[in-house]
Amino acid sequence: VHSFPTRRSSDRPLLFRAGNSSDATTGSGVLPDRHGGGQQVGRRPVSSSSHFGGLNKMCGIAGFFGSTPRSQDRINQTLKRMGRRGPDIQKAKIFPLVGKGAMQLLHSRLSILDLDPRSNQPMEREKCHLIFNGEIYNYIELREELTKKGRGFTTSSDTEVLLEAYLEFGEGCVEKLEGMWAFAIWDGRRNTLFLSRDRFGEKPLYFAERPEGFYFASETGILRTLADWKPQVNVNQVRRYLTLGYKSLYKH
Numbered sequence: 001v002h003s004f005p006t007r008r009s010s011d012r013p014l015l016f017r018a019g020n021s022s023d024a025t026t027g028s029g030v031l032p033d034r035h036g037g038g039q040q041v042g043r044r045p046v047s048s049s050s051h052f053g054g055l056n057k058m059c060g061i062a063g064f065f066g067s068t069p070r071s072q073d074r075i076n077q078t079l080k081r082m083g084r085r086g087p088d089i090q091k092a093k094i095f096p097l098v099g100k101g102a103m104q105l106l107h108s109r110l111s112i113l114d115l116d117p118r119s120n121q122p123m124e125r126e127k128c129h130l131i132f133n134g135e136i137y138n139y140i141e142l143r144e145e146l147t148k149k150g151r152g153f154t155t156s157s158d159t160e161v162l163l164e165a166y167l168e169f170g171e172g173c174v175e176k177l178e179g180m181w182a183f184a185i186w187d188g189r190r191n192t193l194f195l196s197r198d199r200f201g202e203k204p205l206y207f208a209e210r211p212e213g214f215y216f217a218s219e220t221g222i223l224r225t226l227a228d229w230k231p232q233v234n235v236n237q238v239r240r241y242l243t244l245g246y247k248s249l250y251k252h
Contacts, residue, residue: 059109067100
């Protein structure tokens with residue numbers, strides 16, 4: 001149990017506006033991934049016993065939002081570590097902020113739906129950029145709804161459906177989703193970072209607020225690598241966990 005902020009998640013996402021990385025308008029938090037893999041979707045099956053570098057295969061996300069952008073060497077180290085989750089491709093993109101600082105998005109992909117490179121991430125539509133880990137179970141029905149509203153699609157992935165849902169419904173898109181997910185959207189139209197995690201924490205989303213900015217990632221190890229920071233162990237929380245179990249960690 002680490003000392004960086006790890007509040008229990010609600011259904012609500014995080015929203016940050018450029019210029020102040022601590023301006024959170026809604027609450028969120030973190031929980032570990034309890035169910036990795038085991039799904040057979042589209043043209044590529046994923047087995048829960050299939051491993052790459054000692055971890056279950058799945059996509060990974062990470063990012064930084066603040067005044068001191070991470071160096072290219074730090075980004076490369078983080079992407080290398082993320083490759084254990086998503087071995088197919090690892091990509092990063094940087095978005096300079098007005099005045100000072102940057103938004104940096106990192107993604108490692110395990111290709112399941114639409115194996116074509118057109119579905120690689122970060123995915124961009126109308127100046128909005130998405131990185132996503134998970135599966136939207138009702139993406140076919142949601143795609144049909146969006147098509148009737150005039151939205152067009154160039155891939156067969158649930159990633160594009162998620163991004164188009166954001167463009168159509170804004171932050172309210174999460175109310176339309178059924179599935180497991182953790183995602184980040186950089187909205188270049190409004191200069192906002194939007195984070196969301198599924199209601200039961202099946203897909204993990206960890207974050208840390210540091211003097212230089214705000215970090216998030218699919219794993220604490222990825223978070224530490226990106227921030228180049230080793231948090232101290234919260235001994236009191238360890239004692240509570242060993243004595244009372246995990247449920248005690250979130251009681252006040």
